[in-house]
Amino acid sequence: MPELEQALAEVAAEMAERTDRGDVATYIPQLGKVDPKKFGIAAVTNDGRVLLAGDAEEAFSIQSISKVFTLTLALGNVGDALWQRVGREPSGNP
Numbered sequence: 001m002p003e004l005e006q007a008l009a010e011v012a013a014e015m016a017e018r019t020d021r022g023d024v025a026t027y028i029p030q031l032g033k034v035d036p037k038k039f040g041i042a043a044v045t046n047d048g049r050v051l052l053a054g055d056a057e058e059a060f061s062i063q064s065i066s067k068v069f070t071l072t073l074a075l076g077n078v079g080d081a082l083w084q085r086v087g088r089e090p091s092g093n094p
Contacts, residue, residue: 005051008041012054015039030061 015021016039026032040056075082 004043004045005053008043008051008053011041012039012056015041015054028061028063031063034060 016037021036021039024031024034024036038055038058038060040052040054040058042053042056043051045051071082071086074086
């Protein structure tokens, strides 16, 4: 598992150096308080080990990313029939 730990550490180090990560969404108060330089990554192995790198232990507001987990669960339960009831389009477009 040292390869995975090393990969996570490398990703976190690379992201710490980047300056082109965009801006936080200030129209959402909780997100407006976030330091845009923060980056954390975590992985759980199939044997239950939790590997962390960067700012992974920092608490943060997950906002809409929670929709990805819900969608994944629903897709796992009903398969492609899900797309008969759920549309797909990006939000935040002008």
